[in-house]
Amino acid sequence: MPAIREQIQLGLDFGREEPIAVLRERLLAAYGPQRHARRHTPPEQFVKALISSETYDRDSEKDFQALCEHFRPLDRLGQAAPREVLTQLANVTHPEKKASQLVASVGRIVEQRGRFDLSHLAALSVETGMELLQLHDGIGPKCAAAVLNFSTLRRRVFVVDRHIRRFGERFGLLPDNASFTRAHQIMLRLMPASWDADDLYELHWLIKRFGQEVCTSQRPLCSRCGMADLCRHGSALASKIPRR
CATH class of the missing domain: 1.10.1670.10 (Helix-hairpin-Helix base-excision DNA repair enzymes (C-terminal))
Structure with missing residues (x-):
């Protein structure tokens, strides 16, 4: 303090x-x-957060929708070739890097959990969830917090x-x-304890x-x-x- x-x-x-x-x-x-926007599922938010860095929201949203249409279900991202993912990333910055990160990260989650599923994060502390998410390629503190707070998980993190x-x-x-x-770390500690997710x-x-x-x-x-x-x-x- x-x-x-x-x-x-x-x-x-x-x-x-x-x-x-x-x-x-x-x-x-x-x-x-x-506070009334539609919430994505945790896997959807994981994908959206990863591709949105250094990109305008309107542009990353276009590519997010393209990925959801092309890779249905999103589990398929884990077995895709990066060049196939790249064809759906027409608007984001650093598309080659993000395509490789998506394949590697989703593939790792599928390997660990049997499918692209992040529901287990609901039972973990926010701190543990943040740490686990940041083990994946392309996921830093901003993306990890977005998966936990913006998605249907609705965890108390900023x-x-x-x-x-x-x-x-x-x-x-x-x-x-x-x-x-x-x-x-600082911003979260500044939030009154009475404020929820x-x-x-x-x-x-x-x-x-x-x-x-x-x-x-x-x-x-x-x-x-x-x-x-x-x-x-x-x-x-x-x-x-x-x-x-």
């Missing part, structure tokens, strides 16, 4: 409320609830992508240049939308931001504007 308090002190004055709770309320006021990491750094919740592993799911999509529309990587729209008063980055910019 001392490390977490140290990170919180990087931010501005949030009053007596938890910083992440204050930010969540602002985001909910701006965008409304974000998914940190580049938008969430940038948000955390600018609002003083994370140190600059934190690794995804470290960012995941759906709360964490919703917060991810609230921050992601905010990061795509306002708090962008290049040229963030600080002048239009409804949370600039809570942001280190926005406050630093405001302090440089000459007063008349």
